Amino acid sequence: MFDHLVHFVEEPEKAIAFLKEKGIAAVEGGVHENRGTYNAVSYFDLSYIELLSTYDKELVRQTQHPKHSFLETVAEEQFTEGFSRIAIRTTDIEGAAKHFKNKGLTIYGPESFSRKRPDGSLVEWQLLYIGDPAGGMELPFIIQWQEEDAERKKELIERKVIQPHPSKAVLSHVTFAVRDLEKKIGQWAEWLKLEAGEVFIDEVLQAKCQSLELQGGRLVFGSPIGEGIVADVLRQRGERPFQVALSSPIKSESFSLFGGIYQIEKI
Incomplete structure (x- = not known):
């Protein structure tokens, strides 16, 4: 998990x-x-x-x-x-x-x-x-x-460490920037015993993406198809997680916080 x-x-x-x-x-x-x-x-x-x-x-x-x-x-x-x-x-x-x-x-x-x-x-x-x-x-x-x-x-x-979020947000997935999507998905799916989803294109990230299904938070990998966020992450900091996505019934918003991108998606 x-x-x-x-x-x-x-x-x-x-x-x-x-x-x-x-x-x-x-x-x-x-x-x-x-x-x-x-x-x-x-x-x-x-x-x-x-x-x-x-x-x-x-x-x-x-x-x-x-x-x-x-x-x-x-x-x-x-x-x-x-x-x-x-x-x-x-x-x-x-x-x-x-x-x-x-x-x-x-x-x-x-x-x-x-x-x-x-x-x-x-x-x-x-x-x-x-x-x-x-x-x-x-x-x-x-x-x-x-x-x-x-x-x-x-x-x-x-202890009130777990407490309600005013936005009612839940964790959806973490997005990683990778250079070779097929290779990375294949390796992690085998090593971590996870099922891979279908390949899709994320126009905002300018990336070809695929997910690994993990209970409690999916892992999404993206390789660049053009200039954009994923290409910038790879160029500046290499392969790594760069975005966390939350789901909320109340709001939709994206913001940067201390080097990380938080994406709240309205459901």
């Missing part, structure tokens, strides 16, 4: 305020102690956007991170604001490790992590990172939370 999208921002507090103006609720998350980072989060059921930042960039640089970790990615990109990576949730992280290893991919982990909430309590999880021998766009990382989904959702609602 889709778990979350990492959006690196310099000031999560400003992102919370900006999203609120757009009818999207976001709240303070907590601190990743001894790792130099902290976050805010915006939940859509159990799928969420993580607004990740640093309280100590030098600590992030000096800490030895697992290969292909999202913090390694953020540091290598010189803490440039924008969407970075996605995480996929599992209930069998050891089984996932065996699956990717059998596919010929390099794995790092699983490793255990925790974050201190504002009230001092701990959130705990395990992460698995996957390396593509051919290089290119980083694969999603795999997460297994200590709590089961139903228990975690209940607790997040009680």
